[in-house]
Amino acid sequence: MRSLLQTLRSTRRQFPLSTPVPSIRALATASDSLPPADAASPTASSSTSSTSDASTSAAEVQMPRGKWTPYTQRTGVIARKRGMTALWDQEGRRWPVTVLQLDSCQVVRHTPPIPTSTSPLHSLQLGCTNRPERTTSRPLLGHFRKAGVPPKRKLQEFRVTSDAVLPVGTELGAGHFVPGQYVDVTATSIGKGFQGVMKRHGFRGLKATHGVSLTHRSGGSTGQHQDPGRVLPGKKMAGHMGVVTRTVQNLLIHRIDSSLNCLFVRGSVPGSDDAFVSVKDSKKLVGYRAQSSFRKGVPEGEWLSRGVRELPTPAGTRDRADKEGWPQVVEWSGKQ
Amino acid sequence: MSIQNSIIRRVALTVSGATLPPAGPSRTPAAAFARRAASTSSEAEASSSISLLSQHPCATAVYHPDPGPCPIPRNGSSVVTHINTQLREVYDPQRLLKTLFSRRHPFRARPGSVISVISYTTPARTTTSTFSGVLLSIRRRGVDTSFRLRNMVGKTGVESDFKVCSPMIKDIVIVKSADGRSGMRNLGRAQVNYLRERPQVMAQIASALKTRAGIKSSR
Numbered sequence: 001m002r003s004l005l006q007t008l009r010s011t012r013r014q015f016p017l018s019t020p021v022p023s024i025r026a027l028a029t030a031s032d033s034l035p036p037a038d039a040a041s042p043t044a045s046s047s048t049s050s051t052s053d054a055s056t057s058a059a060e061v062q063m064p065r066g067k068w069t070p071y072t073q074r075t076g077v078i079a080r081k082r083g084m085t086a087l088w089d090q091e092g093r094r095w096p097v098t099v100l101q102l103d104s105c106q107v108v109r110h111t112p113p114i115p116t117s118t119s120p121l122h123s124l125q126l127g128c129t130n131r132p133e134r135t136t137s138r139p140l141l142g143h144f145r146k147a148g149v150p151p152k153r154k155l156q157e158f159r160v161t162s163d164a165v166l167p168v169g170t171e172l173g174a175g176h177f178v179p180g181q182y183v184d185v186t187a188t189s190i191g192k193g194f195q196g197v198m199k200r201h202g203f204r205g206l207k208a209t210h211g212v213s214l215t216h217r218s219g220g221s222t223g224q225h226q227d228p229g230r231v232l233p234g235k236k237m238a239g240h241m242g243v244v245t246r247t248v249q250n251l252l253i254h255r256i257d258s259s260l261n262c263l264f265v266r267g268s269v270p271g272s273d274d275a276f277v278s279v280k281d282s283k284k285l286v287g288y289r290a291q292s293s294f295r296k297g298v299p300e301g302e303w304l305s306r307g308v309r310e311l312p313t314p315a316g317t318r319d320r321a322d323k324e325g326w327p328q329v330v331e332w333s334g335k336q
Numbered sequence: 337m338s339i340q341n342s343i344i345r346r347v348a349l350t351v352s353g354a355t356l357p358p359a360g361p362s363r364t365p366a367a368a369f370a371r372r373a374a375s376t377s378s379e380a381e382a383s384s385s386i387s388l389l390s391q392h393p394c395a396t397a398v399y400h401p402d403p404g405p406c407p408i409p410r411n412g413s414s415v416v417t418h419i420n421t422q423l424r425e426v427y428d429p430q431r432l433l434k435t436l437f438s439r440r441h442p443f444r445a446r447p448g449s450v451i452s453v454i455s456y457t458t459p460a461r462t463t464t465s466t467f468s469g470v471l472l473s474i475r476r477r478g479v480d481t482s483f484r485l486r487n488m489v490g491k492t493g494v495e496s497d498f499k500v501c502s503p504m505i506k507d508i509v510i511v512k513s514a515d516g517r518s519g520m521r522n523l524g525r526a527q528v529n530y531l532r533e534r535p536q537v538m539a540q541i542a543s544a545l546k547t548r549a550g551i552k553s554s555r
Binding site: 082083084085086087088090091092094099101178179180255260262273274306307308309310311312324326327329330331332333334 | 391392393394395396397398399400401402414415416418419420423427456459461478479480499501502503504
């Protein structure tokens with residue numbers, strides 16, 4: 001009987017990384033020989049199998065459940081940026097952290113991949129922060145009623161692999177992320193209004209003295225001469241700044257607090273306090289790093305760095321954390 | 337009549353058919369505080385009913401810090417206010433933020449007073465070093481409160497910032513308080529940065545500190 005590791009390695013050798021779909025289909029043929037999922041896996045608490053079986057198509061592959069692989073794409077999470085504070089670690093170093101709180105983050109819709117599409121990824125729509133029924137529009141009320149969840153203020157979709165699909169209504173908790181892992185945080189940046197060229201694009205402006213008249217902070221020349229004889233599109237000029245979606249990559253999860261449902265993330269995050277942010281496993285330092293480690297033949301618990309053995313798959317739901325008795329407040333100890 | 341019909345229709349829509357489910361066992365932050373307060377108070381019963389894992393299942397390089405006592409959140413206070421209250425209990429057991437670095441306490445550190453900070457030099461916290469100087473300013477930010485000291489080391493002016501709640505600080509001693517009674521007059525300002533341009537004052541403070549036979553920690 002081949003282990004999961006042997007199967008994944010053989011598919012990697014047969015198919016290049018540029019074609020992920022054939023490799024997953026190749027895994028399907030070997031999936032019969034894979035060992036069954038653990039009894040302690042989250043399938044008992046969240047009825048993943050029944051919902052996914054109903055919604056999967058014929059070409060779908062049942063990847064083994066409860067086991068994180070470098071090719072697993074887990075769902076992200078919608079959180080509220082609550083503010084910043086500082087934490088000191090065991091060695092006495094101070095870390096400025098941003099507090100991100102998961103406020104009733106539930107799965108609202110699951111869309112399996114379209115049979116004609118080449119991508120095998122499922123789509124999970126998550127909702128964050130309950131809102132009163134009377135302020136929710138009737139179309140949205142119907143949408144939430146169909147899902148059986150309270151109306152939410154913010155909806156967002158995340159693409160996941162089949163082994164990370166969750167049933168509708170599952171609530172995600174802070175235990176979805178592990179202290180020591182890296183995340184990418186996406187949010188709408190703070191609005192700065194109409195801003196000049198020095199703030200907006202980092203231009204150096206002109207001299208403060210030596211005869212410069214009335215144009216100390218301007219952009220200077222806007223182009224060449226007769227050729228091209230016009231200002232090229234995209235010329236950096238003054239204009240509206242801020243209120244755009246920005247992603248900050250590779251932020252370390254320093255601490256999680258499951259009772260307050262908060263993530264303490266090192267560094268700063270775009271947006272103002274109480275804004276909605278989306279937090280996902282880092283594409284580079286979780287995704288690519290683990291895949292690279294796996295290809296090099298690194299043993300299973302060492303694919304990720306910073307002492308993180310694996311990530312809760314399909315997700316770190318609140319039910320799972322309660323039933324399996326995960327510790328409430330966990331902080332990264334700063335050792336490899 | 338039409339208004340009554342529309343009201344009846346609206347009521348019917350909400351009452352009939354699939355009503356929206358309640359939010360379940362309350363997961364609001366206030367409920368989380370209540371649960372946490374209950375769990376810390378009755379920890380014995382909680383541990384017997386749920387077998388808490390001693391280690392996080394997915395990580396090896398983690399530890400489980402004591403989050404501190406669970407205060408009751410005030411109406412309108414945010415999660416960060418609550419967290420900072422907890423962190424103050426953990427990082428500031430001596431309550432320096434309420435006494436030495438408060439705005440109104442009778443024995444607060446006033447700008448212009450001479451202060452000595454004894455801090456650990458390594459994470460192992462075996463050796464200490466002392467920096468003394470005149471207090472230039474206090475930056476009050478709750479857990480992040482810091483203060484700046486200035487001293488003359490030889491002929492060079494040296495300024496140093498210290499975080500009040502840092503675990504690397506062993507002790508903060510007020511050598512001479514600038515309250516107008518024990519020889520140092522009240523400078524009447526929150527920030528006495530003008531002392532940077534007063535070399536005579538700095539020289540006096542430096543020589544006074546040198547003649548003292550070492551700053552003894554109060555602990």
